[in-house]
Amino acid sequence: EPEVTQTPSHQVTQMGQEVILRCVPISNHLYFYWYRQILGQKVEFLVSFYNNEISEKSEIFDDQFSVERPDGSNFTLKIRSTKLEDSAMYFCASGGGAGTDTQYFGPGTRLTVL
Amino acid sequence: ELKVEQNPLFLSMQEGKNYTIYCNYSTTSDRLYWYRQDPGKSLESLFVLLSNGAVKQEGRLMASLDTKARLSTLHITAAVHDLSATYFCAGANYGGSQGNLIFGKGTKLSVKP
Numbered sequence: 088e089p090e091v092t093q094t095p096s097h098q099v100t101q102m103g104q105e106v107i108l109r110c111v112p113i114s115n116h117l118y119f120y121w122y123r124q125i126l127g128q129k130v131e132f133l134v135s136f137y138n139n140e141i142s143e144k145s146e147i148f149d150d151q152f153s154v155e156r157p158d159g160s161n162f163t164l165k166i167r168s169t170k171l172e173d174s175a176m177y178f179c180a181s182g183g184g185a186g187t188d189t190q191y192f193g194p195g196t197r198l199t200v201l
Numbered sequence: 202e203l204k205v206e207q208n209p210l211f212l213s214m215q216e217g218k219n220y221t222i223y224c225n226y227s228t229t230s231d232r233l234y235w236y237r238q239d240p241g242k243s244l245e246s247l248f249v250l251l252s253n254g255a256v257k258q259e260g261r262l263m264a265s266l267d268t269k270a271r272l273s274t275l276h277i278t279a280a281v282h283d284l285s286a287t288y289f290c291a292g293a294n295y296g297g298s299q300g301n302l303i304f305g306k307g308t309k310l311s312v313k314p
Contacts, residue, residue: 120301122302129304129305130289132302132303135300143301145301178243188232189246190234191246192236192243193243194242194243195243
């Protein structure tokens with residue numbers, strides 16, 4: 088069964104450093120998303136991406152964040168200058184394929200900012 | 202702006218008992234989702250409810266949607282330990298088949314022998 092994959096599974100970085108989180112959505116899906124979950128809290132929407140552009144973003148997704156689909160298969164989230172409060176689990180999701188009404192989540196990348 | 206409230210946030214059940222998790226949402230949502238999350242894991246899609254009166258069942262879990270009351274329920278029948286997890290409901294923030302999801306805080310379910 089097709090699934091969303093994410094790399095790395097865990098990323099440790101120093102405050103102020105740039106990180107890139109990578110995702111490979113399910114191949115026939117059209118919509119891509121990033122969500123985050125701070126430990127023990129609810130899942131929060133960051134950004135959605137459709138037709139090679141951002142379709143919606145939350146107030147969390149400020150100028151430090153960017154997304155890209157560089158090659159038709161990967162979907163990346165970049166944080167330019169990480170802050171301590173960026174420490175969270177970041178989930179990629181995809182949806183909008185034929186015959187599906189749901190969003191499928193990847194396994195997540197745990198980002199730790201020191 | 203869509204807001205989603207779940208209750209209870211914590212639920213400790215004995216095996217074999219029944220219980221219901223409630224999910225209220227503040228504005229019109231085209232669809233309502235239920236996900237399960239095991240500790241340290243990702244979110245597993247359980248149900249997507251697309252219309253008023255929709256009812257879906259999978260094993261010991263049954264979800265329903267009342268769009269007029271802006272309420273969805275997840276009913277657990279004869280709970281077993283394997284159902285221990287956190288359950289999230291989510292609404293779609295705007296119309297269309299793939300709106301971004303707004304999640305409730307989750308209900309942490311613990312099923313004890």
